[in-house]
Amino acid sequence: MWLCHYYEQYFVALDETRAHMEKLGIRADRITVSGIPIDPVFAVSKDKVEMRVKHGLAADRITFLVSAGGFGVGRVEDLFTCLSELEHDAQIIFLCGRNEELKKKLDKLSTRLVGSRVTFKNLGFTTQVDELMSASDILLGKPGGLTTSEALAKGLAFVIVNPIPGQEERNSDHLLEEGVAIRCNNLPALAYKVNQLLDDKARFARLKANAGRLARPTAAHDIVSRLMKLHRGAE
Secondary structure, three states: OOOOOOOOOEEEOOHHHHHHHHHOOOOHHHEEEOOOOOOHHHHOOOOHHHHHHHOOOOOOOEEEEEEHHHHOOOHHHHHHHHHOOOOOOEEEEEEOOOOHHHHHHHHHHHHOOOOOOEEEEEEOOOOOHHHHHHHOOEEEEOOOHHHHHHHHHOOOEEEEEOOOOOHHHHHHHHHHHOOOEEEEOOHHHHHHHHHHHHHOHHHHHHHHHHHHHHOOOOHHHHHHHHHHHHHHHHO
16 A cells, blocks of 8 residues: 655665565665664663652563453453453453543542452553553564564564554564464453463473564664765765
């Protein structure tokens, strides 16, 4: 949908995309594998414990970040219930964005939890996603391109839940191939799959290490640098 004949340079997210475009006849010197540009703040290293303390989280618990707004009304309640059944001491940050009704619903569900080893922190709109990612270990949700790039920059493992057919499915394939993610297509099995991951500390560590390997936190800077170099060459 986005290929065109009149261009100076293509910037793409993956080497696989570069190879694909070359096969389509795009000149290799006009393709730069840069990654997806994200806010430079995600390239800044921030101490995990400090960020947890700053945002009122326990310093020593496995921490999940969930973009709750992406699941739609109804399914979030099911997701919430499934996560409350985890067998590990964990804390889960739900980002509700500007959906105040959703936040109120999750706050009400939080007060009804009895005997769960999981605590929940439900947040409305925030501009501190980079700090919340720094405080987290796992991103749980749908792998949109921008969110995925930000989370990789922060070295997060992924738990992919019901990706939307199309681009999110392809992003899921890539993350699974590269050993960054696990995937759950059936919510009733979510707690089981996450428990299996957390029980296998070596596997969990590999997912996070692979995320760091794939990350391109300086993509925006690299794109601008390449454009400036091309401009100077044209002078």
